[in-house]
Amino acid sequence: GFPPQLPIFRCKPDYNDQNPSNPGTNCKFIINECLAENLNDCDKKAECIDTIDGYECKCKAPYKDEMPESPGRVCRCVI
Known part of the structure; x- marks a missing residue:
């Protein structure tokens, strides 16, 4: 017989597999934190970029990061 x-x-x-080597055992709901301001802490002058396991913030030109260790959280205009 067959095995x-x-x-x-x-x-x-809408769920991301957190353990691809053992599929379907650790599924995490995918949330787009960029859709709601209360779900991310990006500066108003920054672009919010959704990622699989969170989000990233990136200051829009002509603004620059005040805190490079936390990109897109505090953006200031550079003249």
Whole structure:
């Protein structure tokens, strides 16, 4: 006979698989923190970029980072 077929697990849509080597065992809901101001701490003069496990902030030109260790949180105009 054939070996028994193991079930295949997958994360549902809108969920990210946190453990691809063992699919479907650790699914995390994907949140776009950039859609709501209360979910991110980007400066108003920064662009919020959604990532799989969070978000990034990037100052828009002509603004520059005041705190390069925390990009896009404090943006100042450079003249």
